[in-house]
Amino acid sequence: MQNRIKKKLQDGKAIIGTIPTIDHRTTLRALAASDFDFFLIDTQHSQIDITTLYRMLTDVGRSKEVIVRVPFNETYLVNAALDAGADGVIVPLTNTPEAVEKAIQAAKFPPRGVRSWGPKGAVNYGGFENYAAVANDEVIVWPQIETLEAVEHLDDILTIDGVDGIMIGPADLGWSMGYMPHEGEEEVGKMFQHVLDKCIEHNVPWGMFTSTYERAEKWLTRGGKIATVGSDAGFMGDGMAATERLVNELRDRVNS
Template sequence: MRPNPLKALWAEGKPAFGTWCTLVNHPRFMKLLAACGLDFVILEMEHTDFTIRDVSTLALMAREAGIAPIVRPPGLLSPHDLTRALDAGAQGLLLPNVADAETLERVVKATKYHPRGERILNLRGPHTDYLRLANPAEQIARINAGSITVAMIETQRGLDALPEICAVDGLDAVMIGPDDLSQDLGVPGLLNDPKMQAATERVIAVCDEKNIPWGFSCQDLQAAEKWLARGIRWMPFANDAAVLFNSFSAAATGLKTLSQRN
């Protein structure tokens, strides 16, 4: 079974770099991202029309290409929304809006096999690369260890409960969800507002104290450089729609200028 490359990076104290898949659901896109040298890709199900079939195909191709597929599920209420993505080959989950330790504990129990959790047992599928080891206990341990759990902090409640959230066995990293968090803090979309800056500093302080990798999306190398100096270890860089829009809008503007087209 393929190991999760993020686990090895974090064990060495190194940052992991990826991007979001929100628009392009062609499996070749996974190969392209891997060829670019990224470590992971987030397959977005909360804000897209991607189906479980789309995610299954993309996750399978990502695994084959050597890039870790991480799924953000549409929600946390149904355990099936979580386990189906993992059974489809996801090597981790990005959990939206984790507001308390109890919610995270419930999710971990639903997504980890015995003895940590109660995930429905399935020892042959995309998540095992269709291999079945002779020793079930060894296979279960390897699957549990290889699947990462990233909790998104998107509310004041989540910020307040962060020390308890970080204490849950099975949490691998914390991500700030800036848009929803800014809205909950009363400054929607104002990511440079002092309230958002204070929230970011709280996440960094708590996670550093607990030795939990932390991060958020960065949109350019200047921002990435700033946060790498602070110790960020989970960095989705832009997303497919943003990269396409930024590249082609800059090209269109440049071409019209060169051709003196108004």
């Protein structure tokens, strides 16, 4: 077990992922054939439960590293995602060093952490000894920075052993500053830059749910290291809209 995206980040490379939302083998395998570095499965803002997560991770297999955003900073949720086969976790609302330490301990076996033993999906129901030997080194933990409280504690958070990167929650960080989503772009952008500068200072990879290519380009070219672009449902919608425009133009032309 080697975590390819963790190695890329350690080598100073940037990584770009996408977000699977559709629990269907055909869709997952089509995404798996892409050149994205990783998948991000969101169980915080979706209806993906642990049974669905197991199925999705099984369909992806080892074709891509998969990071799971858990719903809350609870040990059993981190354990469940990793036992199902996730290569790492994003943990929301990690606003203090104590909250970040709790998330890391949930992802690590003793003596570093409190993760309990039972990684059946993670080892494809075999290969337990190899997984036990490397899991603490290879599993990723990305705390989510999404409140002003987290920003206030950022220097302390970024020095904690086991923080493999951070992920900005752009909408919620904006909310905590008093701006609704897509408002206060200049001021919220300055806060993103402040967090990025701190990450560069501490040599910790900075990431964000960038959603679009343009936003990913903006922040990766400034020194960010982790971005997400699009989703399976978004790609289907974009492809349908593009084809629909062509079909409508063709229909109008031949019927005129």
